[in-house]
Amino acid sequence: MRHNAVYTPYHPRWHRTRVSTYWWLGRWSYFLFILRELSSIFVAWVVIYLLVLVAAVSKSAVRYQQFLDWSRNPFMLSLNILSLLFIVLHAVTWFNLAPQAMVVHVGGRRLPGSLIAISNYAGLVAVSIVILGLLLIRW
Amino acid sequence: MYARRPIEPLLWLFFSAGGVMAALFFPAILFLFGIAFPLGWLAPPNYDHLLAVVSHPLTRLVLLGVCSLSLFHWAHRFRYTLYDGLQIKHLNESINAICYGGAVLGTLTAAYLLWKVP
Amino acid sequence: MSDHITLHVARYRPEKASETTFDAFELPCPKEWVVLDGLNHIKDRMDGTLSYRWSCRMGICGSCGMLVNGEPKLACATFLSDYAPGPVRVEPLRNFPVIRDLVVEMGDFMSKLTRIKPWIVRQVEKPLSDGEYRQTPGELDEYKQFSMCINCMLCYSACPIYGLDPHFIGPAAIALAQRYNLDSRDEGAAERMQILSEHDGIWGCTFVGECTKVCPKHVDPAGAIQRYKLQSAVEWVKAFVLPRAAQ
Ligand code: SF4
Ligand code: FES
Numbered sequence: 001m002r003h004n005a006v007y008t009p010y011h012p013r014w015h016r017t018r019v020s021t022y023w024w025l026g027r028w029s030y031f032l033f034i035l036r037e038l039s040s041i042f043v044a045w046v047v048i049y050l051l052v053l054v055a056a057v058s059k060s061a062v063r064y065q066q067f068l069d070w071s072r073n074p075f076m077l078s079l080n081i082l083s084l085l086f087i088v089l090h091a092v093t094w095f096n097l098a099p100q101a102m103v104v105h106v107g108g109r110r111l112p113g114s115l116i117a118i119s120n121y122a123g124l125v126a127v128s129i130v131i132l133g134l135l136l137i138r139w
Numbered sequence: 140m141y142a143r144r145p146i147e148p149l150l151w152l153f154f155s156a157g158g159v160m161a162a163l164f165f166p167a168i169l170f171l172f173g174i175a176f177p178l179g180w181l182a183p184p185n186y187d188h189l190l191a192v193v194s195h196p197l198t199r200l201v202l203l204g205v206c207s208l209s210l211f212h213w214a215h216r217f218r219y220t221l222y223d224g225l226q227i228k229h230l231n232e233s234i235n236a237i238c239y240g241g242a243v244l245g246t247l248t249a250a251y252l253l254w255k256v257p
Numbered sequence: 258m259s260d261h262i263t264l265h266v267a268r269y270r271p272e273k274a275s276e277t278t279f280d281a282f283e284l285p286c287p288k289e290w291v292v293l294d295g296l297n298h299i300k301d302r303m304d305g306t307l308s309y310r311w312s313c314r315m316g317i318c319g320s321c322g323m324l325v326n327g328e329p330k331l332a333c334a335t336f337l338s339d340y341a342p343g344p345v346r347v348e349p350l351r352n353f354p355v356i357r358d359l360v361v362e363m364g365d366f367m368s369k370l371t372r373i374k375p376w377i378v379r380q381v382e383k384p385l386s387d388g389e390y391r392q393t394p395g396e397l398d399e400y401k402q403f404s405m406c407i408n409c410m411l412c413y414s415a416c417p418i419y420g421l422d423p424h425f426i427g428p429a430a431i432a433l434a435q436r437y438n439l440d441s442r443d444e445g446a447a448e449r450m451q452i453l454s455e456h457d458g459i460w461g462c463t464f465v466g467e468c469t470k471v472c473p474k475h476v477d478p479a480g481a482i483q484r485y486k487l488q489s490a491v492e493w494v495k496a497f498v499l500p501r502a503a504q
Contacts, residue, residue, distance in 0.1 A: 013271040014354035014362060019420040021226050027327075030417060033465045034224055040216035043161045046169050047206045047213075047245065051252055053172060054202070057193050058256040061186040072177040080173030087169055091162035097464065101483030108395070120162075128167035134192050135171060135184050147460045148493035151486055219463045223421055 039090035042083040049080075095120035150215055150239070157212025160205045190257070199253045207246040214238035262286040262337055263344035264295055266307065269355050277355070280304070281344070286337050292347060293321055293332040296359075309359035316473060319409035323359050324348040329411040329471045350414040352423075366410055369426050372452055373434040378445025396441040403436035403481055405474040412468035412478050418461055425461040426453065428468035428478030435481040450489060459485045 020026075024034040056067040070076060098120055099113030176183040184192070192198055218238040221227060227234070265279045282303055284295050293311055300307050312318040314333045321332040326346050337345070353361035383390075412428035413419050419427050434453055438446040453459050462482045469479040 011354070014356060015269050015271070015275075015277060016354045017351070019226075019352075019417065023417055023420070024224060029467060029470070030465070033467075034220070037216055037220040037224070037463065040213040040220070043157075043165065043209050044213035044217075044245075046161070046165045047209050047249070049173070050168065050202070051206065051249055054193060054256065055252050057186070057189055058252070064186050064189065068176065068183055071172065077174070077177055080169060080177075084166070084169050084173060087161070087165045090158070091166055094158050094162045097466070097483075100466075100469070100477065100480035101464075101487055103484060110398075124163055124166065127163045131164070131167040131171070134198075135189070136181065138188065145493075147456065148454070148486075148490040151460070152490040152494070155487075155490075216463075223418060223463060226421060 035086075036089060036093050039086040042086040043090065045079075045083055046087065091124065095124070150211070153208060153211035154215035155212075157208035157210070157215075161209045161212055164205050165209075194256045199256060203246075203249055203253050206249040207242075210242040210245040210249075211239075214242040260286055262295070262341050264292075264299070265344050265346045266296070266299070266359070267346075267348040268307075268358055269349070270306075270357065277348075279346075284337075286341055288336070288338045290337045291333055292323075292325055292330070292335045292337055292345070295337055296332060296347070307359075308357045317407060319407035322350050322409045322411050322414065324351060324414070329414040331409060331411070331473050334473055350410060352414050352416070352420040353410070361410075363410060365423060366408070366413060366427070366429070369430045370408070370433065372426070373430050373449055374445055375433045375437060377437060377440060377443045378448060379442075380444050390442040392441055399441070400436045400439035403432045403439070403476055406433055406436070406472075406476045407474055409473065411471045411473065412476075415467040415471040417465055417467070418463060422457070422461060424457040426458050428462075428482065429476070431459060431462075431485060432476050432478040432481040435485060450492070453485060454489050459489065462486075 024030040053067055056063040071080070095117055099116040102116055104111045104116060171181065172183075175181045183189075193202075215238070218234055221230075221234050262284055264282045264284060266282060267277050268280050269277045282295075282299050284298055286295075291314075293314055296307065296309055296311075300309075309321070309323070309332070311321040311333060314321075316331055316334045319331075322329060323332050324330070324347070325332070325335050326340065327348075329350060332347075347359065349355045349359045349361050353363065353365075356362050377390075406429055408429060410429065416425075416428055419425050431453060434449045437443045438449060459482050462479075464479060464483060466479045469477045472478065
């Protein structure tokens with residue numbers, strides 16, 4: 001047997017099937033996987049949106065107002081609603097899968113995966129509160 | 140033998156860190172600026188207030204980190220989505236260049252914009 | 258509930274046809290019958306030419322993996338009555354070349370398995386007179402989950418990445434590498450890392466997670482692969498920060 005053997009190309013009696021380019025349409029779990037991967041596009045979009053905001057704010061109050069008006073136009077609004085759905089999908093899948101990738105030992109004992117997931121969500125709540133506080137409360 | 144890719148662990152580390160950043164920061168930010176403010180559910184912060192928040196050095200640093208890592212997150216994930224979803228592995232080089240190049244360019248842009256905040 | 262069930266069984270007979278066809282068999286369906294019982298019934302009473310693999314009929318040998326209604330399953334651990342009144346589609350495992358009927362070629366998996374050195378590696382073997390290598394129950398728990406693998410290849414069949422790129426070393430092989438890495442008696446982690454940190458090793462995986470879902474032994478190969486990535490990344494950083502110490 002060859003050491004890094006993938007199948008020998010010539011073996012006429014074997015029946016081989018090829019994976020379709022649209023394999024991810026065939027099963028719900030595969031489709032969900034592709035949606036999860038596509039959420040990355042919306043992550044990139046949020047970065048762009050955020051940078052546009054930063055650029056507007058650093059220019060002038062007028063530019064900031066223009067940004068706010070722009071964000072109200074129906075196209076931007078629908079895009080952002082869609083983006084939020086994908087961002088939430090990203091966050092939920094990310095936090096839920098994290099325990100599989102991470103094994104944390106505390107005092108020689110392995111922490112249960114649910115605890116890791118819960119602490120992730122706690123982190124999300126904490127960060128969200130800080131952001132809301134910074135932006136909404138006058139100080 | 141296969142080509143060694145000593146850089147792969149680093150890219151994955153950025154991908155992971157970016158995934159965490161996006162998951163932690165973006166739901167709130169996008170909800171506010173993308174939906175709640177435009178729809179009038181909440182009043183947007185006034186200009187001086189927002190400027191004060193953004194121009195704080197700590198905010199700028201955090202924003203730079205979040206933006207840059209999130210872009211690397213995008214680059215890595217999108218690259219593999221193209222590989223697997225469309226089976227275009229033969230366009231390898233150009234996909235890599237576009238994805239990671241885009242992330243580097245985005246990081247530089249973010250650094251510039253955040254630097255320019257008064 | 259009906260007491261009969263129809264099985265649509267994939268047939269591939271290279272001497273007769275170059276494509277797979279389906280034969281329908283109408284079977285009795287007592288509630289204790291698994292898919293394998295159905296296949297044995299067919300082979301004994303209806304069509305003796307049907308080919309498939311099995312041995313232990315109790316989920317240990319790992320030879321009866323096949324697709325039941327498109328899902329990778331152990332034929333000996335999948336109850337027919339769960340699918341009543343049918344029809345049930347039985348096909349060979351996906352992502353492998355088919356030799357005949359439900360029998361797939363598994364040489365690729367076997368050679369991948371040996372590549373990751375699934376045995377305890379010692380830099381220096383200690384002499385027999387020094388006694389056995391001892392291990393605490395806690396140390397056993399570290400890797401026990403990964404040692405449950407029965408090499409049934411259901412995870413390979415569920416993995417779209419393996420289907421797309423047969424060079425990908427795949428879920429079970431990586432989980433087994435982790436099984437030995439996490440064993441307190443083993444010293445081969447560095448050698449395995451060499452093999453698995455190549456592009457066709459762990460990095461091809463995009464955490465689809467299907468391997469973990471279909472695994473009949475709850476091995477969680479997807480988790481093993483992600484943990485491996487994390488470990489590899491941490492080592493990369495260590496080698497970068499402390500180039501000397503890593504050598
Ligand atoms: S990891 Fe699970 S599904 Fe994969 S070969 Fe082992 S027992 Fe079978
Ligand atoms: S016959 Fe042994 S695992 Fe099914």
